[in-house]
Amino acid sequence: MNIVRYRMRDSAEPRVGLYDDDGVAELTGVRSLAELWASPLADLRERLTGGSLGARVPLGEVDLLAPVDGTTEVWAAGVTYETSREARVEESERAATVYELVYDAERPELFFKSVPWRVVGPDGSLGVRADSVVDVPEPELALVVNRFGEIVGYTVCNDVSSRSIEGENPLYLPQAKIYFGACGLGPWIRPAWEIEDPYDLKIEMTIDREGRREWSGEASTARLRRRLDELVSYLMRGDVHPDGVILSTGTCLVPPAPFTLTDGDTVEIGIEGVGVLRNTVVRGAPHGEKPSEGDRS
Ligand code: DO4
Ligand code: MG
Numbered sequence: 001m002n003i004v005r006y007r008m009r010d011s012a013e014p015r016v017g018l019y020d021d022d023g024v025a026e027l028t029g030v031r032s033l034a035e036l037w038a039s040p041l042a043d044l045r046e047r048l049t050g051g052s053l054g055a056r057v058p059l060g061e062v063d064l065l066a067p068v069d070g071t072t073e074v075w076a077a078g079v080t081y082e083t084s085r086e087a088r089v090e091e092s093e094r095a096a097t098v099y100e101l102v103y104d105a106e107r108p109e110l111f112f113k114s115v116p117w118r119v120v121g122p123d124g125s126l127g128v129r130a131d132s133v134v135d136v137p138e139p140e141l142a143l144v145v146n147r148f149g150e151i152v153g154y155t156v157c158n159d160v161s162s163r164s165i166e167g168e169n170p171l172y173l174p175q176a177k178i179y180f181g182a183c184g185l186g187p188w189i190r191p192a193w194e195i196e197d198p199y200d201l202k203i204e205m206t207i208d209r210e211g212r213r214e215w216s217g218e219a220s221t222a223r224l225r226r227r228l229d230e231l232v233s234y235l236m237r238g239d240v241h242p243d244g245v246i247l248s249t250g251t252c253l254v255p256p257a258p259f260t261l262t263d264g265d266t267v268e269i270g271i272e273g274v275g276v277l278r279n280t281v282v283r284g285a286p287h288g289e290k291p292s293e294g295d296r297s
Contacts, residue, residue, distance in 0.1 A: 127181020
C-alpha cells in the first residue's frame with residue numbers, strides 16, 4: 001500500500017489516496033495526511049485497510065505531491081552512520097570533535113529541517129544555495145511518526161546540504177540545511193506494518209549529469225548506529241507534534257569531495273521496499289514571489 005498526496009492535473013486541490021500500478025484511488029473523507037497522523041497506529045491501520053475508496057484514476061491524470069501537509073514538520077537526525085561522521089570530521093578540521101562526540105553520545109543530534117510548504121515532492125526541483133560552493137544530496141530513510149510517537153510509515157528523504165557552509169562552522173548548520181528546496185520527500189508513504197525489517201533496507205543513490213552517471217553508491221540501514229524508536233523518543237521528549245512529524249534518520253552515503261551538485265543534475269534515491277524519489281537540481285532560490293507548490297512538487 002502506497003499512501004499518496006496528489007492533485008488531479010485539472011485541479012489545484014490536493015487529495016489523499018492510495019497508489020498502485022493501475023492508478024490512484026482517493027481515500028474518501030480524508031482531507032489531509034496530517035489528519036491521519038492524529039490517529040493511533042491501530043486505528044490508522046483499520047482506517048486504511050478498510051476505508052472507502054473513490055474511483056481509480058490513471059497515473060497520467062495525476063501529479064504526486066510531497067507527502068507532508070498541515071503543520072507536520074520535517075526533522076532530521078545527524079551523524080547516525082559512520083560514513084556521515086567521517087565525512088564531517090574531514091570537512092570541518094577545526095570543529096571535528098563535535099561530530100565524534102555526538103556519534104557516541106547518548107542524546108542524538110536532531111535538527112529542524114522543513115515546514116511542509118518548502119518540501120519538494122517527486123520529480124520537483126531541489127535547490128542548492130547560490131552562496132554555497134560544495135553541495136550534496138543525502139539519501140535517508142524517513143519515519144512518519146504520529147502524534148502519539150508511534151512509527152506509522154516510511155518514506156524517502158533527500159536532506160540536501162551545503163558541505164562548504166557547514167564545514168566552515170557547525171553553528172552554520174541551519175544555513176547549510178534549511179532553505180527553499182533543501183528537503184526532498186516522497187514519492188509516497190509505505191505503512192509501517194508492511195515493512196518487515198527497517199534495519200535491513202538497501203539504500204541506493206545515483207546522480208546523473210548531462211546524460212552521464214556522475215556518482216552512484218549504495219549502503220544499508222543495517223549500518224545505522226541508533227535504534228529508530230530511540231530517535232523518535234528524543235524527538236517527542238519535551239515537545240509536541242499534534243499533526244505528527246516526519247523524522248529523517250541520517251545519511252549513510254556522502255559523495256566525497258570535490259563532488260558538488262550542479263544545476264540540472266538528476267538525483268535518484270531508492271530505498272528497498274519504500275520507493276524511489278527522483279528530483280532535478282536548480283541553483284539559487286526563486287526570489288520575489290512565494291513559490292507555489294506546483295513549482296517544486
Ligand atoms: O551534523 C550535521 C548533520 C548531519 C546529517 O545531516 C546526517 O548525518 O545525515
Ligand atoms: Mg542528513
